[in-house]
Amino acid sequence: PAQMAAQGEKVVRTLVEAGHQAYWVGGCVRDELMGREVHDMDITTSAMPQQVTELFPGSIPTGIQHGTITVVIEGIPFEVTTFRTEGEYEDHRRPTEVHFVTDVAEDLRRRDFTMNAIAIGLDGQPVDPFNGREDIQQRLIRCVGEAQERFDEDGLRMVRCVRFASVFQFRIALNTWKGLLHQRDKLGFIAAERIRTELEKMMKGPAPLRGLELLRRSRLISYARIQTSWERIAAADVSSLPLLGIDHRWMLLLFAMGLEPDEADQLLREWTFSNRQRERWVAVLRWEKELQRLVLNAEPGFDPGHAANRKAWIGMVLRFGQQTAEDWLTVRELKPEPLSHEQKQSSGRSEAGETENGFNWREWTLLGWRWNREIRLFGLKELAVGGSDLLAELQLKGGPWLGQLMQHLLLETASGDLQNSREELIEEARRVISRNEA
Ligand code: ATP
Ligand code: MG
Secondary structure (H helix, E strand, O other), X not given: OHHHHHHHHHHHHHHHHOOOOEEEEOHHHHHHHOOOOOOXXXXXXXXXXXXXXXXXXXXXXXXXXXXXEEEEXXXXXXXXXXXXXXXXXXXXXXEOOEEEOOOHXXXXXXXXXXXXXXXXXXXXXXXXXXXXXXXXXXXXXXXXXXXXXXXXXXXXXXXXXXXXXXXXXXXXXXXXXXXXXXXXXXXXXXXXXHHHHHHHHHHHOOOHHHHHHHHHHHOHXXXXXXXXXXXXXXXXXXXOHHHOOXXXXXXXXXXXXXXXXXXHHHHHXXXXXXXXXXXXXXXXXXXXXHHHHHHXXXXXXXXXXOHHHHHHHHHHHHHHOHHHHHHHHHHHHHOOOOOOHHHHHHOOOOOOOEOOOOOEHHHHHHXXXXXXXXXXXXXXXXXXXXXXXXXXXXXXXXXXXXXXXXXXXXXXXXXXXXXXXXXXXXXXXXXXXXXXXX
């Protein structure tokens, strides 16, 4: 951060010494005024893009047609944008053309919210024509100009509005909120990916429930062009969300929505979440479905700690991986409810966390954590005997049965029912083979 401040100052100073105007602007000024950590610096200048490029050799013309050049100094990137105004907007999402101007106040006018429309120069004097500092003081999100117009120009601003209100725990000025309600259908013009990025910032922040509540009240997300299962989001009980880390927050939301794994997979694809996120989160839903199959069919009054359950659990850990097991435990611990949407309706539960057949999820999560700690090994590589080794020892030819046999040996050793020694494993293999031949 100190490095960034020093290098940022160099960029501004270079521009000013070449006879141009230059200011810090946007998020970095806002965050600085709020006493928050600054994560990147945007600079706005009267210099034309061509002049910026000449002053900073090796800069990258990231958005040169909109006047944006990325200047990299000592490995730190700075976005330098020429003062500009925006022409007409197309499709409620982007200006058809931009005009370069010479007055910083003109540039500030195109920005979304008053707190984001403050510029600061080398002298430290803020240029703040829309009283952004006062709104920050009052903890208010307010559009620059007419809210209704600004949201009509660019529908993404509405999600940004909710995101900022959530992350900063600010209120939304009445006119801004009214404008949002009036224009919310314009969100249908915005690409899922851009909306998702804002939602991620919102969910990551200190008060995700505030953002969800604003989305609930505005019904904003139901206007996104893609399928959202909006009613389910609105109905979801996610009160324990703030207690969880970011990935687990999303998992909890998916659980609370009562989605089938395939539905969740589809939804996350449409919202363009990364493969890593989608696969990890959906795996937890699949885990639960599998567990449900193993456990909810059990007889009333059966003992959850039964050895067969322990082994079934360990078998699942071997198949799904330990992360999925831990993800499930982490989320379910905070949401110890009947397993799925359907069950919630069909099986009236007697008390929190208890299903009709007397199964208690709190008990189950306690057992799960314990069983996880008891697992001796996690993969075939850790077995004292390998597949080809075993074939040679038994003087047999390979086949599909070998994989099954190895999985069996893995489960037996992982659960501690078999010693992980060459002799024991070979003996067990012989037993299984002769049992199968019989
Ligand atoms: P963050 O802390 O998330 O980076 P930010 O305010 O810096 O927040 P950016 O997307 O980095 O957000 O945008 C930088 C600045 O550009 C904003 O502060 C705002 O002045 C302006 N801006 C960004 N998006 C819009 C938009 N959709 N409409 C108008 N102005 C915008
Ligand atoms: Mg920014």
